Amino acid sequence: QLQLVESGGGLVQPGGSLRLSCTVSLSSGFTFDLYTTAWFRQAPGKEREGVSCIRNKDGTTFYAESVKNRFTISKDNAKNTVYLQMNSLKPEDTAVYYCALGWGTVGGVSDANVGDVELRPSRYDWWGQGTQVTVSS
Numbered sequence: 001q002l003q004l005v006e007s008g009g010g011l012v013q014p015g016g017s018l019r020l021s022c023t024v025s026l027s028s029g030f031t032f033d034l035y036t037t038a039w040f041r042q043a044p045g046k047e048r049e050g051v052s053c054i055r056n057k058d059g060t061t062f063y064a065e066s067v068k069n070r071f072t073i074s075k076d077n078a079k080n081t082v083y084l085q086m087n088s089l090k091p092e093d094t095a096v097y098y099c100a101l102g103w104g105t106v107g108g109v110s111d112a113n114v115g116d117v118e119l120r121p122s123r124y125d126w127w128g129q130g131t132q133v134t135v136s137s
Contacts, residue, residue, distance in 0.1 A: 009131030020084040022099030041095035050119025062115035100124035
């Protein structure tokens, strides 16, 4: 099968930084370049929120409005790993962060809406167990 393992979470003060890692273990028949990898987060009492995603083949990225210009998603295809660099962290960023993997890319969507569609949880088939990020003074 396929397994995703997140790491890098922790406690940080407002304004600080963290880098999350998601390493994907692929079984026979899977090719990392054919998938899209995303980061989601979920705070207590709130819906799961799409944070960012990256198309593994060409590196196209999408971000939620709440994290634009603060978070950066990147990848290392040789390591089957995706990163989320989080800067200027705010208390409202506190959540469990999940890595997710989905096949291919979403088609038939306008340019204006494709980011929103790529960041829907239902688009993804495999999920990690999550890593806690707490931003507090």
